[in-house]
Ligand code: NAP
């Protein structure tokens with residue numbers, strides 16, 4: 214493995230050195246929160262002359278269908294894949310559908326990596342999540358801890374399916390010499406999020422609920438105690454890091470893409486940030502009959518900082534304001 218890694222480093226360095234190698238990049242999950250952020254960054258930074266990008270959603274191909282995936286790869290012939298597509302959701306969606314989260318994501322992930330292998334994809338970057346780490350753990354969590362114990366029970370289906378991506382990546386490296394790797398984002402938010410109140414994550418749900426409460430003059434209902442702690446990364450910051458991983462990162466082992474431990478906030482602080490950004494002045498009610506989920510999943514971004522010591526994250530309040538403004542401007546067409 215170490216000789217292979219050295220070879221990859223040379224290959225990757227030569228690739229980095231001469232960015233003349235043509236890259237046909239397929240982004241699965243390209244119509245979602247993270248995919249749309251990557252598309253925005255790629256379009257705003259200006260495309261590299263040797264790169265062409267395809268962003269696909271489920272209408273382009275149902276990635277649970279093995280044959281459809283092979284036909285997609287045969288048509289597009291990608292050299293690089295950013296694999297985002299998944300059944301995704303917040304705490305309450307996971308609590309209600311652990312089996313679906315496991316089965317659908319296992320199918321999607323196995324189909325994508327098998328097609329990457331069959332069609333000679335040079336590099337595939339898949340997406341895990343900080344919520345998949347062991348629930349009983351020491352802090353801060355780091356990349357070496359993915360498999361060291363069962364995940365929080367609320368999302369075991371999603372978590373085990375995500376962990377199998379790391380197992381598949383190791384298998385493809387060992388048996389086929391493939392460069393398939395993964396990143397581990399903390400909670401993500403930003404424009405084009407999923408604002409559905411049953412399936413969505415906490416920040417898009419709060420933004421949606423605060424918008425309606427302000428419009429109708431009703432109280433803002435927050436679930437749980439507001440005490441759990443989360444690290445939140447702005448989707449546009451994550452997008453820049455994802456593009457860097459695709460172009461420069463050459464390890465098979467995953468890398469956490471998260472704000473620092475010191476940027477962790479409570480759900481209550483997240484509520485305050487949304488309320489301030491949307492200028493809601495009504496009553497806020499915490500419904501403590503609803504689940505809190507995992508209390509904390511504090512992750513270290515030390516490995517990322519070793520590679521990118523100067524990367525600047527958008528300040529949380531600024532990112533929340535931009536996300537709220539996007540939702541207000543796009544209320545009619547937003548996913549909700
Ligand atoms: P999202 O907004 O829900 O988007 C999901 C994407 O996957 C959409 O483009 C969707 O297509 C596509 N998709 C779902 N099922 C599919 C299928 N059967 N065939 C083809 N495409 C399918 O999700 P996201 O928040 O951007 O998440 C992207 C990745 O980041 C996921 O792997 C997720 O696990 C990971 N992640 C997310 C968070 C977070 O807080 N959001 C945190 C950590 C990791 P349609 O648009 O057609 O439905």
Ligand code: GFB
Nearest residue numbers: 303304307342344368414415418435436437441504505506
């Ligand atoms: O983003 P979220 O749904 O998922 O956050 P997790 C759940 C936390 O926010 C809980 C509180 O403490 C909830 O009580 N909360 C308050 C709300 N109001 C609301 C609301 O209206 N909607 C929601 N959804 N929460 C997820 C994992 O965990 O993290 C997923 O289950 C995924 O698999 C995601 O990986 C990144 O952060 O708790």
